[in-house]
Amino acid sequence: MSTDPFLDRLQRARTAARSLATVTTAQKNAALAAIADAIEASVPQVVEANAEDLRRGRESGMAEGLLDRLLLDEKRLQGLAAAVREVIALPDPVGQIVRGSTLANGIQISQVRVPFGVVGAIYEARPNVTVDIAALALKSGNGAVLRGGTAAESSNRVLVEVIQRAISSVGLQGDAVQTVDEFGREGATRLMRARGYVDVLIPRGSAGLISTVVNESTVPVIETGAGIVHVFVDASADEEKAAAIVRNAKTHRPSVCNAAETLLVHRDAAERLLPRLARELQEASVVLHGDEGARSLVPGLGAASEEVWETEHLALEMGVRIVDSLDEAIAHIDRYSTHHTESIVTEDYESAQRFLAEVDSAVVMVNASTRFTDGGEFGFGAEVGISTQKLHARGPMGLQELTSTKWLVRGNGQIR
Amino acid sequence: MSTDPFLDRLQRARTAARSLATVTTAQKNAALAAIADAIEASVPQVVEANAEDLRRGRESGMAEGLLDRLLLDEKRLQGLAAAVREVIALPDPVGQIVRGSTLANGIQISQVRVPFGVVGAIYEARPNVTVDIAALALKSGNGAVLRGGTAAESSNRVLVEVIQRAISSVGLQGDAVQTVDEFGREGATRLMRARGYVDVLIPRGSAGLISTVVNESTVPVIETGAGIVHVFVDASADEEKAAAIVRNAKTHRPSVCNAAETLLVHRDAAERLLPRLARELQEASVVLHGDEGARSLVPGLGAASEEVWETEHLALEMGVRIVDSLDEAIAHIDRYSTHHTESIVTEDYESAQRFLAEVDSAVVMVNASTRFTDGGEFGFGAEVGISTQKLHARGPMGLQELTSTKWLVRGNGQIR
Numbered sequence: 001m002s003t004d005p006f007l008d009r010l011q012r013a014r015t016a017a018r019s020l021a022t023v024t025t026a027q028k029n030a031a032l033a034a035i036a037d038a039i040e041a042s043v044p045q046v047v048e049a050n051a052e053d054l055r056r057g058r059e060s061g062m063a064e065g066l067l068d069r070l071l072l073d074e075k076r077l078q079g080l081a082a083a084v085r086e087v088i089a090l091p092d093p094v095g096q097i098v099r100g101s102t103l104a105n106g107i108q109i110s111q112v113r114v115p116f117g118v119v120g121a122i123y124e125a126r127p128n129v130t131v132d133i134a135a136l137a138l139k140s141g142n143g144a145v146l147r148g149g150t151a152a153e154s155s156n157r158v159l160v161e162v163i164q165r166a167i168s169s170v171g172l173q174g175d176a177v178q179t180v181d182e183f184g185r186e187g188a189t190r191l192m193r194a195r196g197y198v199d200v201l202i203p204r205g206s207a208g209l210i211s212t213v214v215n216e217s218t219v220p221v222i223e224t225g226a227g228i229v230h231v232f233v234d235a236s237a238d239e240e241k242a243a244a245i246v247r248n249a250k251t252h253r254p255s256v257c258n259a260a261e262t263l264l265v266h267r268d269a270a271e272r273l274l275p276r277l278a279r280e281l282q283e284a285s286v287v288l289h290g291d292e293g294a295r296s297l298v299p300g301l302g303a304a305s306e307e308v309w310e311t312e313h314l315a316l317e318m319g320v321r322i323v324d325s326l327d328e329a330i331a332h333i334d335r336y337s338t339h340h341t342e343s344i345v346t347e348d349y350e351s352a353q354r355f356l357a358e359v360d361s362a363v364v365m366v367n368a369s370t371r372f373t374d375g376g377e378f379g380f381g382a383e384v385g386i387s388t389q390k391l392h393a394r395g396p397m398g399l400q401e402l403t404s405t406k407w408l409v410r411g412n413g414q415i416r
Numbered sequence: 417m418s419t420d421p422f423l424d425r426l427q428r429a430r431t432a433a434r435s436l437a438t439v440t441t442a443q444k445n446a447a448l449a450a451i452a453d454a455i456e457a458s459v460p461q462v463v464e465a466n467a468e469d470l471r472r473g474r475e476s477g478m479a480e481g482l483l484d485r486l487l488l489d490e491k492r493l494q495g496l497a498a499a500v501r502e503v504i505a506l507p508d509p510v511g512q513i514v515r516g517s518t519l520a521n522g523i524q525i526s527q528v529r530v531p532f533g534v535v536g537a538i539y540e541a542r543p544n545v546t547v548d549i550a551a552l553a554l555k556s557g558n559g560a561v562l563r564g565g566t567a568a569e570s571s572n573r574v575l576v577e578v579i580q581r582a583i584s585s586v587g588l589q590g591d592a593v594q595t596v597d598e599f600g601r602e603g604a605t606r607l608m609r610a611r612g613y614v615d616v617l618i619p620r621g622s623a624g625l626i627s628t629v630v631n632e633s634t635v636p637v638i639e640t641g642a643g644i645v646h647v648f649v650d651a652s653a654d655e656e657k658a659a660a661i662v663r664n665a666k667t668h669r670p671s672v673c674n675a676a677e678t679l680l681v682h683r684d685a686a687e688r689l690l691p692r693l694a695r696e697l698q699e700a701s702v703v704l705h706g707d708e709g710a711r712s713l714v715p716g717l718g719a720a721s722e723e724v725w726e727t728e729h730l731a732l733e734m735g736v737r738i739v740d741s742l743d744e745a746i747a748h749i750d751r752y753s754t755h756h757t758e759s760i761v762t763e764d765y766e767s768a769q770r771f772l773a774e775v776d777s778a779v780v781m782v783n784a785s786t787r788f789t790d791g792g793e794f795g796f797g798a799e800v801g802i803s804t805q806k807l808h809a810r811g812p813m814g815l816q817e818l819t820s821t822k823w824l825v826r827g828n829g830q831i832r
Contacts (some may be wrong), residue, residue: 018750022773101795107784109794116806117776195630198804214611218631220807241829248831334434343825354825357438360533368523368827376526377832378823379517390532390615390820391636392808404806407794409759409771411784413657415664416793 006190008145009178010145011196016173017143021115023172025092028139030170035135035155036081038166039159039198043074044163048129049154057151063187065374070125072154080131083382087135090381093400094141108410113403115141116199118243120191122147122213123204127155133202134163134177136382138250140402143176145198147188153181199404200392204385208310222393222401224385227257227340228312229370232329232355234346235268241274241367242269242345249283249343255314258341258388260375262309262319264329270297270322278320286316293322309336326351329394340388341373362388362395422606425594426561428536432589433559437531439588441557446586448504451551452497454582455575459490462578465570466543472490472537473541473567486568487688496547499798506797509816512559514720524826529819532615533559536607538629539620543571549618550579550593552798556818559592561614563604568598606631615820616720616808620801623728623819630766638809638817640801643673643702643756644728645786648745648771650762651684655692658761659785661692664785665759667700669729673802674757674789678725678735686713686738689752694736709738725752742767753777756804757789778804778811 002008018030038047057067093113100110121133121140130148135142148156156179164174178189191198192213201221203213214221229315231249233242242360262395263281265274266297270293278288278298288294301320308319309332323329333342343365344355352366373396376385380398387393393401418424436444455462465487473483489638509529516526537549546564547725552708553560564572572595580590596603608617618635619629626641647665649658665676681690686709694704694714704710705720716737724735725748739745749758759781768782779789789812791799796814803809809817 018776021776080590102803103793103795107788111811114776215634220636220805222807238829244829244831252832350825356826358450360437361436361532361822363823363825365825366827367829368825370830371825371832372523372825372830373823389636391638393525394821397825405810406777407779407789407811409779409781409784409788410772411782411788412769413654413660413783414788415785416668416787 006180006183006186006187009180010194012175013143013145013178014414016176017115017118019173020143020176021141027170027172029088031138031167031172032084032135034166034170035052035163036084038162039077039131041207042162043077044079046072046155046158049158050130051155053152062386064124072127072155072375074146075291083284084135085372087139087382090139090399092139093403098405105414107187107414111405112407114406116402116404118143118145118198119402120198120201120219121204122144122191122209124206125151125210125282126151127152127159129204130156130159132382136402137398138176140399142402145191146179147191148179148181150184151182156181165270180252189216192219194277202385209409214407222387222388224387225257226338226388228262228336228338229258229260229340230264230342231260231370232275232338233265233266233345233352234326234344234348235266236348236351237269237273237345238347242273243276243280245343245345245369247280247284250277250281250286250318251316254316258370260370261311262321264321264323267322267324281318286318288318288320290320291322294320323325327356330337331395333359338388339364343368343370422596422599422603424597426610428591429559429561429594430491430613432592433534433728434666435555436559436592439498443588447583447588448500448551450582450586451579452500455497455547455577456764458578459476459493462488462493462571462574465574468570470567472683480499482541487793488571488827490542496544503555503797503798506815507556508555509819514821518770523830526824527743527821530819530822532820534561534614536561536614536617536635537620537820538604538607538617538626540565540622540624541567543568543793545620546575547799552565552800552818554592556815558818561607562595563607563616564597566600581754589802605632605660608635618801621760622793638803639805640803641673642754642804644678644748644752644754645674645676645756646678646758646793647676647754648680648760649682649685649784650760650764650767651682651763652743652764653689654683654763655689659692660695661759661761661785662768663696663700665787666697666702667732668787670732674786676786678737680737681741683738683740687790690714697734699712704734704736706736708735710736732807742770747774754804756802757781759784759786814831
């Protein structure tokens with residue numbers, strides 16, 4: 001073991017992960033069940049540690065929204081235990097055979113799913129993520145090194161202790177899950193540079209946090225999150241579908257990444273549809289910022305500056321623009337989108353086909369609310385995050401996205 | 417277009433790539449055929465430009481081996497044209513459906529393969545890579561931005577011009593392939609930071625080049641190459657298989673990444689097998705460095721320092737170590753391997769199963785030469801490289817590894 005306490009932590013995770021890679025699904029599920037039970041049995045200790053974090057947060061002037069994200073009470077802890085039990089029901093990706101063949105010389109090759117090894121996660125003041133990522137990493141045979149931020153340090157420490165003991169209680173290596181919160185900012189920086197110890201790093205949180213991790217990491221990163229999401233109402237759009245989808249995409253849960261931020265309306269449908277769409281959004285307290293065309297159809301609409309198209313509002317605010325054609329809609333999306341999710345509302349086959357083919361985003365939809373871009377909705381179970389990059393994983397990430405592959409080659413003496 | 421000439425180059429590739437993403441396989445194959453013909457028709461111009469690079473190389477004292485890699489003559493150019501024609505025969509990965517389902521609410525989701533967009537490549541003094549990567553990028557619907565190094569600048573410029581004209585001649589956008597060689601070192605650095613312009617960056621070349629790209633890039637990188645490759649001769653190894661595999665793995669082509677660098681021999685087989693293995697390697701001019709156990713069985717063997725186990729010799733040189741058990745062999749591999757390829761020679765079922773499961777490398781073999789880790793041998797056609805990382809691609813990379821996916825979601829008005 002390393003004499004550097006930080007590297008020691010990483011090395012422990014790595015050694016434990018090595019043994020996790022080859023245990024059976026039944027053993028991993030037993031560990032998950034033990035974790036769920038242990039969380040329920042440890043409510044008083046977790047709540048006490050969490051109270052300490054909340055007190056420090058209040059003293060340092062943390063905003064109410066952040067304090068709420070930080071809060072763990074009995075109900076939320078029961079919710080976390082339930083989420084861990086849901087992971088038990090998910091299929092184990094490890095050992096799946098992806099493809100294979102027998103070569104002309106008789107060698108058999110097969111590509112099988114294997115755990116990454118150690119998954120790192122960097123997030124902020126959300127102790128529930130500690131449990132989520134630990135459970136998902138465990139089920140996919142990975143170790144986890146968690147950096148959940150100093151604001152949640154006490155809560156995370158107790159949760160990780162509870163998880164480690166639960167894993168050990170079924171005979172697996174509790175060291176598989178580690179926190180590096182107490183190493184502070186330097187711990188985060190070192191985690192980003194821990195090539196050879198950490199196989200993949202997943203940032204979850206604000207755009208600032210994600211961009212720091214992307215820019216400073218030498219460990220491969222899966223970028224998640226930011227969503228400047230567009231709904232395009234095509235010339236042929238059905239009025240009822242358009243109204244339902246736009247309202248749902250914007251207002252169902254405006255603070256999340258799959259909520260719509262910009263409404264594009266085809267000029268040939270604008271007069272017919274925009275007044276109703278705008279009225280219903282405004283009735284739902286959405287502040288609209290329109291381009292000239294939109295403002296001429298909706299009296300009293302505020303003007304959209306260039307900045308509106310570039311902003312992920314994450315609030316009841318939306319840009320509205322009239323476009324002359326499908327091409328102009330796609331060009332706008334290409335310029336301003338974060339390539340998370342875009343949806344077209346149309347009754348025209350050709351428009352649907354072209355939008356699906358030409359829009360270059362993780363999820364491209366026809367006649368559906370952008371809120372469906374979600375691991376749970378897609379049937380992947382628990383939430384790892386939504387990848388907005390193109391390497392390795394794109395869109396909602398499930399357990400499969402926490403795995404790599406290796407090639408197994410079986411011969412009987414072949415040489416070249 | 418950007419007024420910055422470097423960004424202009426990248427933007428041109430990006431715009432052209434956007435249109436390549438949706439052309440048919442037949443159109444891409446026509447462009448590849450035109451490229452192959454154009455290379456053959458341009459032999460004199462390419463050879464002339466190459467002579468300029470060679471002259472500069474000689475003047476600056478470039479080593480003979482590097483000058484040979486730099487050389488393009490008529491025969492090599494015909495070989496490159498033939499390689500391009502082989503890419504025509506490979507299946508087009510774009511548009512393949514990876515998986516999909518119909519959700520309970522009737523929404524249909526399908527995950528389809530799409531091009532990355534723009535593939536960047538950084539390599540050194542190997543103008544053949546310019547043609548290889550351009551052809552593979554084109555077939556997989558990607559643009560390519562190539563940084564082939566100032567040493568091959570003249571050759572690369574002419575080749576890229578030939579390729580661009582050939583692509584344009586069949587009605588596709590020749591701008592899809594760009595070189596940034598003339599921007600020198602700064603061009604390489606800017607390419608590594610070109611997020612938003614380049615979707616993935618593949619370094620090919622020396623360990624130094626690869627580590628620079630890995631450490632300095634903010635664009636996602638697929639790390640290729642370095643191979644400290646092990647052959648483990650188990651207690652039960654068949655003598656003939658062991659002799660053939662060890663000799664082939666070390667001597668068939670010692671300068672490539674899948675050549676073996678370290679021979680591990682189980683103590684229970686050492687007396688029976690090592691003298692013959694060592695003699696045959698030495699007869700093939702391999703310089704062996706042994707640990708104490710090996711030296712006691714092979715008189716006159718040089719001593720292995722710690723450094724031997726950590727070195728990718730890429731030459732007729734090999735470390736030899738006696739291990740007490742399969743566990744000790746796996747532990748040695750875990751410590752020193754670059755996780756490229758490892759092979760066990762064994763007649764024991766349990767040893768084979770454990771080696772396949774517990775060795776954490778891109779390719780793990782039983783009773784086969786490590787030289788089989790190769791895109792061509794695996795049936796992937798042309799060579800993109802061999803990924804030694806776990807994210808996105810692991811092991812030999814084919815056209816499929818140059819693609820991402822996107823989710824297509826088809827609904828009829830569903831909301832959450």
